[in-house]
Amino acid sequence: MTDAIVVEGVRKRYGEKRALDGLDLVAARGTVHGVLGPNGAGKTTAVRIMATLLRADEGRVEIAGCDAARQPRELRRRIGLLGQHAAVDEELSGLQNLEMFGRLYHLGARHARVRADELLDRFGLADTGRKAVKQYSGGMRRRLDLAASLITEPEVLFLDEPTTGLDPRGRAEVWEAVRSLVGGGTTVLLTTQYLEEADQLADRISLIDHGKVIAEGTADDLKAKLGGDRIDVVVRDGAQLVRAARLLPGPGVDHDDVTVDADRRLASAPVADRMEALTRVVQALQEEGIEAEDIAVRRPTLDEVFLRLTGRTEDQDRMKEAV
Amino acid sequence: MSTTTGDTPMAVAEPGAGGSRIGWAVTDSWTMTRRELAHWARQPVQVFVGLAFPVMMLLMFNYLIGGGKGIQGDYAEFLVPGMFALTMVFGLDATMVAVTTDLNKGVVDRFRSMPMTNGAVLVGRSVADMLQSFASLIVMMGVGLTIGWRWHGSFAGVLGAVGLLMLLRFAMLWIGIYLAMVAGKPELVMAVQILVWPVGFLSNAFTVPQNMPDWLGAAVEWNPMSATGTAVRDLFDNDPGVLGTSWAAEHAGLLAVVWPVVLVGLFLPLAVRRFGALSK
Numbered sequence: 159m160t161d162a163i164v165v166e167g168v169r170k171r172y173g174e175k176r177a178l179d180g181l182d183l184v185a186a187r188g189t190v191h192g193v194l195g196p197n198g199a200g201k202t203t204a205v206r207i208m209a210t211l212l213r214a215d216e217g218r219v220e221i222a223g224c225d226a227a228r229q230p231r232e233l234r235r236r237i238g239l240l241g242q243h244a245a246v247d248e249e250l251s252g253l254q255n256l257e258m259f260g261r262l263y264h265l266g267a268r269h270a271r272v273r274a275d276e277l278l279d280r281f282g283l284a285d286t287g288r289k290a291v292k293q294y295s296g297g298m299r300r301r302l303d304l305a306a307s308l309i310t311e312p313e314v315l316f317l318d319e320p321t322t323g324l325d326p327r328g329r330a331e332v333w334e335a336v337r338s339l340v341g342g343g344t345t346v347l348l349t350t351q352y353l354e355e356a357d358q359l360a361d362r363i364s365l366i367d368h369g370k371v372i373a374e375g376t377a378d379d380l381k382a383k384l385g386g387d388r389i390d391v392v393v394r395d396g397a398q399l400v401r402a403a404r405l406l407p408g409p410g411v412d413h414d415d416v417t418v419d420a421d422r423r424l425a426s427a428p429v430a431d432r433m434e435a436l437t438r439v440v441q442a443l444q445e446e447g448i449e450a451e452d453i454a455v456r457r458p459t460l461d462e463v464f465l466r467l468t469g470r471t472e473d474q475d476r477m478k479e480a481v
Numbered sequence: 482m483s484t485t486t487g488d489t490p491m492a493v494a495e496p497g498a499g500g501s502r503i504g505w506a507v508t509d510s511w512t513m514t515r516r517e518l519a520h521w522a523r524q525p526v527q528v529f530v531g532l533a534f535p536v537m538m539l540l541m542f543n544y545l546i547g548g549g550k551g552i553q554g555d556y557a558e559f560l561v562p563g564m565f566a567l568t569m570v571f572g573l574d575a576t577m578v579a580v581t582t583d584l585n586k587g588v589v590d591r592f593r594s595m596p597m598t599n600g601a602v603l604v605g606r607s608v609a610d611m612l613q614s615f616a617s618l619i620v621m622m623g624v625g626l627t628i629g630w631r632w633h634g635s636f637a638g639v640l641g642a643v644g645l646l647m648l649l650r651f652a653m654l655w656i657g658i659y660l661a662m663v664a665g666k667p668e669l670v671m672a673v674q675i676l677v678w679p680v681g682f683l684s685n686a687f688t689v690p691q692n693m694p695d696w697l698g699a700a701v702e703w704n705p706m707s708a709t710g711t712a713v714r715d716l717f718d719n720d721p722g723v724l725g726t727s728w729a730a731e732h733a734g735l736l737a738v739v740w741p742v743v744l745v746g747l748f749l750p751l752a753v754r755r756f757g758a759l760s761k
Contacts, residue, residue, distance in 0.1 A: 211590055249524065306591065
């Protein structure tokens, strides 16, 4: 069976700026693929190109077996899109919106109405279906938007930061809806800035930055990239942080892999052997007269993978130079 | 997707080649027109304001701002047809606001990600705007009749005048759509909204060009809106006989057709291309 999403070497420029710089992405049918990256990494541009809203300057895009450049209409018949901003008509009611979209998918008037009622029901909007969308809460609007993306039961569903700007309850509602979709064969491509979201929902994750993929794999694969366990030391006196950080790397660990967080007075480094590292670091700190508030050995978080691969904050960079 | 019981199996009709594709184009355009009509039903106040605004202008100019110097006979006879033309020009503003609002919301993205006919969004807009302006024209004619305006020509002349006015509106429609897509932002819409006023007023809607300095009078006579104004006064037989003797004034009927056709010929392709270029 072919892959539902195939993106090869896609480039897109806006003047001098390279929004996408050779993006590659493959997602198997019936999986959730997370696209994770900081603001401006090119996530939205990528989704807009896959959904035929934008044309790629270079490269190949094939969604559900349709080429984006040559068969845009066939492609559109097989996808659903949930963009960052609610793509519904705010002046109309939820019912009117879904009916209109159903007609535009050429379901026919009667069929469009039946489908609209079904979807309102399924997304818990049956009671508010006749109210204007502008009176909806953020979560309700998102659910209506999602319902509109599902009118024709798309083979591939694009979700561009589906929970940005939602409160925790709204977020939970969207996650719930996404979970109920997968498994039945729909392929979901999800962009997000939230690591937790990718960790929770995605089978595989592509980390993108500056318009290209810098790491790809399952959440566990990506965590493993950091090299297993880490040791964290929180010092009492922030002035000693740099000195403490210098002590952390054991044999075979590169100084570049040490991270420091000045605000939390925290230094962290990968370790090869947990027990060896713990005793070595405790001893070294004592010898140097550095007082530690907390010392712990733990698994890396996806945040660290993200930070490590997309670059650190300025503050951390400066601290690292000192190390 | 796991199919919930009761979900309708989706058999999306596949528009084949040729005839059915045109059929879908018509269906999609109608769906988009219905969308605009549904907006009206949900915003009756806005619809009322839209209809009342030109009426207010007409009453203001007829009773408050005592124009009409140099106009022989009843000022209403002169003013009312000019206000018809002005109403059509001000429609540009309404079109532009509507298109800008749409483009700045995500809903156009959804339309563009669907297998619908590309141009249906624009066709829906234009049908709805033409209907609105037609309604506005009927209201204005009603108010005109109550303040003393009459047509003296044939019924065919009346139909011809309405036709020319709608043609002018059609030209304004495509200018409005194009400008909205070029400007894009609500702030720039404001600039155009302001600029519509001098363009609308630099016409023979309120007074005759003979009352103006020569250079200004010439500009006024060549304004497409003046051509329509003069032509419809002629067709309604409201001509007070002081509409000037320049080439533009004497060939107003011709210009009232040529101007809008040229403007549509220019701005319709530009607007359609711009809409297609949203994917650039």
